[in-house]
Amino acid sequence: MGLVNLTERQKGVYLEELKNEISSKKLFLKADFSLPDLAEVTGIQLYILSHIINSEFNLNFKDYINLMRIEYFIEKVDDPIWKDFTIEKKTRAAGFRSRATCHRAFLRHIGKTPSAFLNEKGIAWRVPRKKMYNYG
Missing domain, CATH: 1.10.10 (Arc Repressor Mutant, subunit A)
Structure with missing residues (x-):
């Protein structure tokens, strides 16, 4: 056909x-x-x-799929399970192979980076590092 x-x-x-x-x-x-x-x-x-x-x-296929991943990412950012995820883990959980791919897709489709999007929403994306030593 x-x-x-x-x-x-x-x-x-x-x-x-x-x-x-x-x-x-x-x-x-x-x-x-x-x-x-x-x-x-x-x-x-x-x-x-x-x-x-x-x-x-x-859209081409890759842009179409990345747009679906972005929509999923945005939908899940308020999910309590995602609260303690680093940005790398959030991007991988949304189906992106890397943070760089997610970054490019967000810029292309949303006009801002994932970090800027999360900051704008007031969502913490930097997980505090645990102290290895207590110098107290």
Whole structure:
């Protein structure tokens, strides 16, 4: 089936399928999640998935997944479990491979770094270091 022949109804069905699979299974939390992985899970051909993501979201696959990770990060920052996480642990828990990748994605999509976002929200992200010695 060529993309030229893809009807709006077919496009809608594929779009729902990809959104449901990614969200319900939280596939975006896997740091190594790829377009071929999504194609395998959904049974939708790679070029169709790529076309739908590009045309519907005006994003490439990586930006689309990173945006979902950012949304998850933002949703979880108030979670008590995340309270004592370092920023590195928060970024990895949101599916990013590294703090640098998260930093770039936040700047691109939110316009500020994760640290600036957390500071703005008044959320501590620096975990105090334990004292090794008491010089008291």
